[in-house]
Amino acid sequence: MRLKDLAASLGLSQTTVSRALNDYPEVSDTTRRRVKDAARKTNYRPDPRAMGLATGRTLSIGHVIPISTRHEIVNPIFADFIAGAGETYSRNGYDMVLSVVADVDEEQAYRDFASRRSVDGVIVHGPRPDDPRIALLKEVDLPFVVHGRAGSGDADYSWVDVNNRRAFERATNLLLDLGHRRIALINGNEKMDFAGRRRDGYLSALRASGITPDPALMSSEEMTEFYGYRVARNLLTSAEPPTAFLISSMITAIGVRRAVGEFGLRLGCEVSAVIHDDELSYLRNGEDVPIFSATRSSVRRAGEICAEMLLDIIREPGQPPIHKLLEADLTIGMSTGPAPGLDLARR
Amino acid sequence: MRLKDLAASLGLSQTTVSRALNDYPEVSDTTRRRVKDAARKTNYRPDPRAMGLATGRTLSIGHVIPISTRHEIVNPIFADFIAGAGETYSRNGYDMVLSVVADVDEEQAYRDFASRRSVDGVIVHGPRPDDPRIALLKEVDLPFVVHGRAGSGDADYSWVDVNNRRAFERATNLLLDLGHRRIALINGNEKMDFAGRRRDGYLSALRASGITPDPALMSSEEMTEFYGYRVARNLLTSAEPPTAFLISSMITAIGVRRAVGEFGLRLGCEVSAVIHDDELSYLRNGEDVPIFSATRSSVRRAGEICAEMLLDIIREPGQPPIHKLLEADLTIGMSTGPAPGLDLARR
DNA sequence: GAATCAATCCAAAGCGCTTTGGCTACCACG
DNA sequence: CGTGGTAGCCAAAGCGCTTTGGATTGATTC
Numbered sequence: 001m002r003l004k005d006l007a008a009s010l011g012l013s014q015t016t017v018s019r020a021l022n023d024y025p026e027v028s029d030t031t032r033r034r035v036k037d038a039a040r041k042t043n044y045r046p047d048p049r050a051m052g053l054a055t056g057r058t059l060s061i062g063h064v065i066p067i068s069t070r071h072e073i074v075n076p077i078f079a080d081f082i083a084g085a086g087e088t089y090s091r092n093g094y095d096m097v098l099s100v101v102a103d104v105d106e107e108q109a110y111r112d113f114a115s116r117r118s119v120d121g122v123i124v125h126g127p128r129p130d131d132p133r134i135a136l137l138k139e140v141d142l143p144f145v146v147h148g149r150a151g152s153g154d155a156d157y158s159w160v161d162v163n164n165r166r167a168f169e170r171a172t173n174l175l176l177d178l179g180h181r182r183i184a185l186i187n188g189n190e191k192m193d194f195a196g197r198r199r200d201g202y203l204s205a206l207r208a209s210g211i212t213p214d215p216a217l218m219s220s221e222e223m224t225e226f227y228g229y230r231v232a233r234n235l236l237t238s239a240e241p242p243t244a245f246l247i248s249s250m251i252t253a254i255g256v257r258r259a260v261g262e263f264g265l266r267l268g269c270e271v272s273a274v275i276h277d278d279e280l281s282y283l284r285n286g287e288d289v290p291i292f293s294a295t296r297s298s299v300r301r302a303g304e305i306c307a308e309m310l311l312d313i314i315r316e317p318g319q320p321p322i323h324k325l326l327e328a329d330l331t332i333g334m335s336t337g338p339a340p341g342l343d344l345a346r347r
Numbered sequence: 348m349r350l351k352d353l354a355a356s357l358g359l360s361q362t363t364v365s366r367a368l369n370d371y372p373e374v375s376d377t378t379r380r381r382v383k384d385a386a387r388k389t390n391y392r393p394d395p396r397a398m399g400l401a402t403g404r405t406l407s408i409g410h411v412i413p414i415s416t417r418h419e420i421v422n423p424i425f426a427d428f429i430a431g432a433g434e435t436y437s438r439n440g441y442d443m444v445l446s447v448v449a450d451v452d453e454e455q456a457y458r459d460f461a462s463r464r465s466v467d468g469v470i471v472h473g474p475r476p477d478d479p480r481i482a483l484l485k486e487v488d489l490p491f492v493v494h495g496r497a498g499s500g501d502a503d504y505s506w507v508d509v510n511n512r513r514a515f516e517r518a519t520n521l522l523l524d525l526g527h528r529r530i531a532l533i534n535g536n537e538k539m540d541f542a543g544r545r546r547d548g549y550l551s552a553l554r555a556s557g558i559t560p561d562p563a564l565m566s567s568e569e570m571t572e573f574y575g576y577r578v579a580r581n582l583l584t585s586a587e588p589p590t591a592f593l594i595s596s597m598i599t600a601i602g603v604r605r606a607v608g609e610f611g612l613r614l615g616c617e618v619s620a621v622i623h624d625d626e627l628s629y630l631r632n633g634e635d636v637p638i639f640s641a642t643r644s645s646v647r648r649a650g651e652i653c654a655e656m657l658l659d660i661i662r663e664p665g666q667p668p669i670h671k672l673l674e675a676d677l678t679i680g681m682s683t684g685p686a687p688g689l690d691l692a693r694r
Numbered sequence: 695g696a697a698t699c700a701a702t703c704c705a706a707a708g709c710g711c712t713t714t715g716g717c718t719a720c721c722a723c724g
Numbered sequence: 725c726g727t728g729g730t731a732g733c734c735a736a737a738g739c740g741c742t743t744t745g746g747a748t749t750g751a752t753t754c
Contacts, residue, residue, distance in 0.1 A: 003711060013734045018712060028732060045463040049405065050710035052396040053739045060444070067430055072647075076629035079426040083414055086447025090456075095465070097407070098443045100433025109437075115348075116392040118442070226634050251629060254601055258638070261608045282423035282598060287573050291605070300419075349740060360704045365742060375702065397740035400709045 001044045010038055021046075048095075060095035061085075061310060062119035064110055066103035066126075073222060075126065076251060077299045080280050081147065084303025085123065092311055094120075107136060114140035121310045123147055127193050143317065145310040147302060148194050158313060158321045160306045164194050164276075167295035167328035168201030168246065171274040174293070174330065175244045176209050179339035180272060182217060184235050184242035186228055186252055190220040195248065198276070202246060223248055228255025236263050236271075243339045244272040250283050253292055267292075267335040274336060276328070290333030297328040348391045357385055368393070395442075407442035408432075408657060409466035411457055413450035413473075420569060422473065423598060424646045427627050428494065431650025432470065439658055441467075454483060461487035468657045470494060474540050490664065492657040494649060495541050505660060505668045507653045511541050511623075514642035514675035515548030515593065518621040521640065521677065522591045523556050526686035527619060529564060531582050531589035533575055533599055537567040542595065545623070549593060564589055575602025583610050583618075590686045591619040597630050600639055614639075614682040621683060623675070637680030644675040 007017045012035070020027045020035035027035075038044075052058045063082065067074055086096045097119055099109045110133055113119050121143035124133050129151030137144045138157070146159040175183050185202050188195040199218070206213050216238070221227045228247060235242055236259065247253040253275040257267055265271050277285045277294035279301075285291055309322055354364045359382070367374045367382035374382075385391075399405045410429065414421060433443045444466055446456045457480055460466050468490035471480050476498030484491045485504070493506040522530050532549050535542040546565070553560050563585070568574045575594060582589055583606065594600040600622040604614055612618050624632045624641035626648075632638055656669055 014711080015713080015734060015736095016732080019733095022712085026732065031732080043462055045459065047400075047710055048463055048465050049396045049399040050739090051712080053394075053400055053741085054710080054712040056739080058396065065430070065433065067434060071628070073628045074426050074430040076423075076426060076627075079421050079423060082445065083412070083421040083447055086412065086445055087414060087449075090446060090448050096445045096447065098429065098433055098445055099437060100430055100443065101437050102434075111390075112392060115390055116395055118395050225630055230634075257605075280423075281418070281420045283572060287577075350742095351740075361741080362705080362743080363703055366703095369742085373702065378702080394740055397709090398742080400711085401740080401742040403709080 001042045003044075003046065006035075006038060006042065006044055009042075010035060056117075058118060058120050059093060060097050060119050061089055061307070062097050062099060062113045062122040063125065064106055064113075064122065065098055065100045066106045067100060068222075069102050069104060071222060073224070077278050077280065078125070079282075080278070080298075080300045081125070081303040081306075083281070084298075084300035085307040086303075088304050088307035088311070094311065107133065110136055110142075111140065114142045120314050121145075123306050123310060128191055129193050129196065131193075143310065143313050145306045145313065147306050148192075150193055154323070156321055158309060158323065160302055160309060160324045160326070162194070162297045162302070162326045162328055164197040164328075165201040165204070167276065167297070167330070168198040169205045170201075170330050171246055171276075171293075171295050172202050172205035173209075174332075174336065175246065175272060175274060176205065176211075178244075178272065178336060180242075180244040181211060181339065182214070182240060182242040183244045183246055184217040184231075185219070186231050186245055186247045186256065187218065187220045188223045188248040195220060198248060217242055223252045225251050225255040225258075228252035229259045230255070232256040232259035233262075236260070236265075242271075244274070244336075247273055247275040250275055250277055250280065250285065250292070268337045270340055272336040272339070286333065290331050291335065293331065293333040293336040295328040295330050297326055302326065348389045350391075350393065353382075353385060353389065353391055356389075357382060403464075405465060405467050406440060407444050407466050408436055408654070409460045409469040410443065410445050410472065411453055411460075411469065412445055412447045413453045414447060415569075416449050416451060418569060420571070424625050424627065425472070426629075427625070427645075427647045428472070428650040428653075430628070431645075431647035432654040433650075435651050435654035435658070441658065454480065457483055457489075458487065461489045467661050468492075470653050470657060475538055476540050476543065478540075490657065490660050492653045492660065494653050495539075497540055501670070503668055505656060505670065507649055507656060507671045507673070509541070509644040509649070509673045509675055511544040511675075512548040512551070514623065514644070514677070515545040516552045517548075517677050518593055518623075518640075518642050519549050519552035520556075521679075521683065522593065522619060522621060523552065523558075525591075525619065525683060527589075527591040528558060528686065529561070529587060529589040530591045530593055531564040531578075532566070533578050533592055533594045533603065534565065534567045535570045535595040542567060545595060570596040570599045572598050572602040572605075575599035576606045577602070579603040579606035580609075583607070583612075589618075591621070591683075594620060594622040597622055597624055597627065597632065597639070615684045617687055619683040619686075633680065637678050638682065640678065640680040640683040642675040642677050644673055649673065 003014050007014045016027055017035050020032040089096050101109045113122055124144055124146040127146050127148045127150040131150040134150055134157055149159050149161050187199055190196050203213055219231045245256055247256055260267055260271055267273050275292045275294045277296045278299040285294055350361050354361045364382050367379040436443050448456045460469055471491055471493040474493050474495045474497040478497040481497055481504055496506050496508050534546055537543050550560055566578045592603055594603055607614055607618055614620050622639045622641045624643045625646040632641055
């Protein structure tokens with residue numbers, strides 16, 4: 001069923017039918033109703049390609065998903081982020097188009113989106129400080145929202161971010177308050193903006209307590225299970241093992257727990273851990289009582305917010321950049337306890 | 348840069364330029380080269396909407412991602428499947444368009460893809476026995492490939508599946524060979540086709556060894572971490588606890604391991620476990636030596652195969668359905684050992 | 695030398711929609 | 725009665741591409 005057929009079957013022109021369907025005012029209410037009823041009855045859907053050609057809009061949003069060429073890892077938070085964003089798109093009549101490319105081709109993927117004009121806007125994932133994609137997207141004039149920030153100078157583009165610095169500062173303080181002095185930071189790859197901010201929060205809390213950070217306690221890598229396992233093992237066999245871990249992701253924390261278990265230690269007893277929990281739907285932090293004490297922020301919700309913001313920007317171009325800083329909340333779970341060897345009376 | 352501009356700048360007609368770019372024969376080699384060079388130099392990309400309108404093809408593949416309304420869970424294997432499929436699409440000049448919808452709207456999402464003709468084909472995820480989507484897609488004549496199978500009668504549509512029955516039969520036999528007699532099956536939701544086949548494999552192996560299956564040892568649910576934890580706890584506190592677990596996913600197995608650890612038991616010693624490992628990139632089963640003994644089959648690879656198959660079907664319509672049954676391989680890791688109380692000499 | 699043919703190219707139609715620029719009634723107003 | 729305005733509709737142009745149906749040329753064949 002094409003617009004032409006629908007118009008013919010109603011004895012109307014294409015113009016009128018199109019206007020009726022798109023709620024233009026220059027059509028009588030009775031005609032509009034007649035048209036919409038007929039459209040519903042015949043299950044008519046306008047061809048998005050034709051619509052796009054005529055209007056210039058595509059009613060779709062692009063996401064570039066890089067696959068790291070070395071490890072072939074796809075970021076586990078994508079699934080949930082995309083669930084949140086995708087649902088928002090669907091609700092607003094937008095499609096989501098994904099471009100999965102080797103990370104070395106990532107910029108080209110954005111450039112393609114721009115030059116083909118196949119999407120109305122894009123979301124930028126996993127920004128690094130001074131991320132070149134931001135200049136690129138500004139240059140080609142494609143609306144975008146960044147999930148995260150790209151270093152300082154974040155005023156002139158729109159972003160949605162978690163207050164990573166504050167979250168890790170608070171998490172560190174929680175451990176300090178429990179008497180821990182040797183706190184290991186098992187961070188994500190610090191080439192990523194978010195990981196840098198987390199480190200800053202950790203360092204700032206330590207220094208505020210007069211503790212000199214020990215580089216041996218700090219690590220930074222892609223957040224896999226094995227990374228957590230390996231680093232925790234190494235630290236636990238070291239001369240001065242930490243009494244607590246601050247871990248950047250649930251998955252890495254699972255590796256840490258595995259190592260801790262192999263040493264016959266128990267989380268929350270001999271050794272403590274605080275994690276950052278992205279609230280991934282398939283990896284919940286326990287049911288009622290949290291497995292891990294955690295700073296929490298839903299990545300799914302972040303997806304929704306990014307999507308809404310982007311649609312907003314597309315609908316009303318030319319407005320100043322929008323920023324949204326989400327605060328993570330800190331919940332106490334079963335993985336934290338007072339530092340061992342700490343006389344409770346002394347606390 | 349539009350086709351018209353490119354043609355004008357070369358002093359050629361649009362026809363010739365279009366044909367040169369699309370490798371039609373009625374264009375001289377020198378002209379073709381001239382055109383392609385100019386296209387590269389000006390970074391010209393044809394507008395996919397216009398192309399689609401003119402050709403009827405869209406050069407994009409649709410995936411419908413349902414969000415379960417109750418648990419709001421997005422299937423964790425999606426990320427890796429989509430990585431595999433998406434990369435294949437990119438390599439072949441196809442886009443991937445995702446439709447994220449509440450699971451109750453799933454059929455409508457496929458119907459929309461069909462009536463708007465916004466994709467050239469779709470992949471069907473997570474089929475249940477007698478899945479209605481298959482009849483639907485046949486009816487609207489949209490090319491598709493099923494990842495998995497939908498019960499019996501799988502001859503008249505194309506699919507890519509893992510031999511789940513055989514995999515779980517072998518895994519069960521491995522445990523039986525180690526002397527285990529009480530083997531718990533912690534299965535996925537058996538409304539799903541794959542989970543039914545896994546149960547069949549488990550039951551078949553038990554019966555072949557003359558063991559009567561104990562319903563108390565069998566569970567079936569969405570494969571979360573907490574599900575594994577809860578079921579394992581219950582089983583371990585029961586009157587006749589199992590000595591081994593057969594677990595449908597890595598994530599669920601992590602929950603089982605957590606429970607096992609809380610009982611002061613060690614996997615591979617007092618209690619054994621075999622899992623099915625989808626080789627998710629962000630949850631590898633150990634680095635060199637596998638954490639869990641496992642039947643393994645890469646879901647990412649499955650994504651690639653599905654994508655290639657679908658593109659094949661789109662390129663050459665009318666060919667008979669294609670089927671691909673992948674065999675999982677069985678690797679021994681650190682989570683299996685002889686049944687406790689078993690005299691090694693008696694083995 | 696005329697006819698045939700292959701090799702190259704082009705003008706224009708068409709894909710399904712939106713939107714511009716009318717056109718026709720009809721009514722109100724002075 | 726003439727003017728102006730408005731409500732409601734339509735024909736046709738145009739979005740950027742592909743493809744049909746020639747046109748033109750130079751070489752080949754009889």
